[in-house]
Amino acid sequence: MKKYLYLALILTACNQVPQETTSVIVDVPPSEWVKNATIYEVNVRQYTPEGTFAAFEQRLPKLKELGVDILWFMPIQPIGKKNRKAVGDTFVQDLENPDYDKYWGSPYSISDYKAVNPKYGEVADFKRIIKKCHEMDIKVILDWVGNHTAWDNEWVVNNPEWYTHDSTNRITDPIGEDGKSWGWTDVADLNYDSKEMRTEMIASMKFWIEECDLDGFRCDVAMEVPTNFWNEARVALDSVKPIFMLAESETHKPDQFQSAFDAYYGWEMHHIMNEIYKGTESPAKVIEVMNTKDSINGTKAFPMNFITNHDENSWNGTIEERMAESWKAMAVLSYSLRGMPLIYSGQEAGLNHRLSFFGKDEVNWDAEKASDYFSFYQRLNELKADSSFAVDAPISFDEEYENKDFLIINRGIKNEYRIIINLSKNNWQVIGHDIGLVNGYDIVQSDSLQDGGILEAWGYIILKKI
Template identity: 35%
Template sequence: MIATLEQRFNRIIKKTKEHAVEKQFNHSINLESTSGPKPPYWITGQTLYEVYIRSFTKEGTFDAAAKRLPQLKRLGINIIWLMPIFPIGKVNRKGSLGSSYSVSNYYEINPEYGSKELFMNFVNEAHNLNLKVIIDMVANHVSFDYNAAQKDPKLLMYDDHGKPFRKYADWTDIVDLDYNYPATRTHIRDIMVYWLKEFSLDGFRCDVAGMVPVDFWEETVAHLRKINPDIFMLAEWEGSYLHKNAFHSSYDWVLYELMKSVKEGKESAIILLEWQNIRRQSYPENSCPLRFLENHDLPRAVQTFGKDGIAPFLTFIFTMDGLPLIYNGQEKGDSNFLSHFEKEPIEWVLNNEDLSRVYKSLIELRQSIPAMSSSEIKVCLHNKIPDILIYEKSGKSKIIVFLNMRSEQVFIEPGKELSAKLKKTAVLFNSQKNFSITQNKIILHPHQAIILGE
């Protein structure tokens, strides 16, 4: 009996432990009539780069960060996401500096980063380099000493005893906003309008977006699009309903957890392609999943996948549709988890040159070859080796991707169909110096990733 899309979706979704994932198949969206908002033209083929201003430079300021923008441009980056840039609450603060996700005033700049003028200079410098800038919007919660709540306490949620309420007990430095109170909706919408208008921003990454009512997002984003039709909206959540009207992108948490399971030998690599296919069929056509090996909430990629083992997983997300994410320092193989509450500058002088070359090559290939980011995938070789993926992607031209996710060398016979395709290809990318693919035999070295193109 052939499993339905819903059954296949539910079978895989049960494997995830991440809280920010909708665990049920969504029947409320008619995928035949709902394509979702189309991402702005400047998203296609690009890579999103997450910047934590506090750690991005030794100074931890906008001015110092602006001086590093040309290096990001040389890496091939065209879109920057800034983690929250607002003042941080002092009441119940965690650590000496506090989390940037505990906001005390949405109309000001965190003084440790600089001023509004310096932030505007940063945005202008980025735009002069044709870099887009989106900022983090934390719409679910604020700090205990949030300035606007001192004037209107009803903006906040309270428990039955009249104490400030939060959904997650260990988020001890924040209190949730009350979206049943109409003034809260107007307040947060006006904040987003202010930053979009005053600083010519290109979009927002919305923290724990699924914890905020979706009708708020839909109404607010419709308003924002009247100001900037090309605004980009990214949700930190995983749920197809967010893509109906409001968001272009949402996190692919499930893929991240599946990749970890493949790395640990708990799943066969083919499940990664299976999930990609399921997600594409169960989400609106224009949805643009965010795919990543790390972000500010996760361990560093080299810790999770290994310095030598990262290439095939990185190549996988760069050859899928959607939007790949790089967290600052990831591209140099940084293994230090950056504190949310203290200042820990990235040591840029300690650089893994081989790994940096892999990142730069994949970023540039994704920009220049449409097949890299297309959703058309065909498995080329159904083999019995669980940690090997060989698949073909189509765009204006075709590519063939070879991924060895195991720590040992693998020999594969290509078969007639694949052998015939190999005659017409050239090497576009190789994560290692060794190359052993012929029409008669494929040798993939440990953790090797190869892309061939017509």
């Protein structure tokens, strides 16, 4: 049965008319197919017990059913053995019994840009997956690690001048502006002063487009690579086919979003979500962060919004550890804001443990309530497909001064959708008599909305104009 809301939020005895702030979208992304897309991060190693392309391929129909539009594959290339990490900062080679089959190493330590990790399969397997994805109307992008390579990449031996050297002329791992190591001691830092290295890097990226019909790249620590390189690469890659470029960067280098990249990581927004759950930030901070990013990066570029990813899951905790009972509200928020929502491998099955970063692990696809999680994200993906949630569709916020616990988001040219999220541990009355804010809307989805119009802690209501 349909429910209708005919009332403004009645949050206190005093009713105030909310003020509205609007973000005006002035431009659109170059790739039309990303406008309403949900992106899905594929961790091939941990996706199945086998950890292979062939095993992953069997789950493609399920991803189509889920309703995702873009698959982002974490790096699929061979991983270096020299200085491969086992646990923490310990190298496999320093163990009493080095076991390179047990410790697969970081996928971001690449020994050959134009090959596939033999544990996964072959280039032909990846090419076949992309072909099947395209037949399902799903695009595929690849994680690109342009800042550093494995220590046993052939470039280290054949072209040591392509790397950063210290005062003793030794190749270094990535070093921060303070002169201190980042701790990424399993990789060697590339030097973009080398024109020859730049040329070869672009050639390596083009290989995957020309050979496999790849649709774009997610670029690791993009802010650590010069913008003029990314600009050069984008022109060269687009000459093969129009592609989508996602930067693991935010407002570090706004000029990266003038022509090189279409989208950026919503890191700060993600951290704000975590802080809101802990009670150290207010919902109003969401509006502030979005407006700040738009003012710096412009609105041609858009954020990738998320409640988890491979880094967060492995290093900072599961969704349950960080967000607990607020997870649904935060997921709805990630879909409601301007940008592209992300689903990480296993998130749609309620992934509830930290997947190993260096070793072999696997997602439990038969976890308790896995089907409920799947249905939840499936419904959100159906909602995201509506033009009102496109990255260039208008977004505005109704700010209720008498209560700071609610975030009220309007989407669409004529506010076709309204999303009300209770970002607090409090229960609030949201339905009363005919006074206006949500008058004439139909409830599309809701959670924790009780009889009598009480929206419980971390509840939400998604409405559509009648």
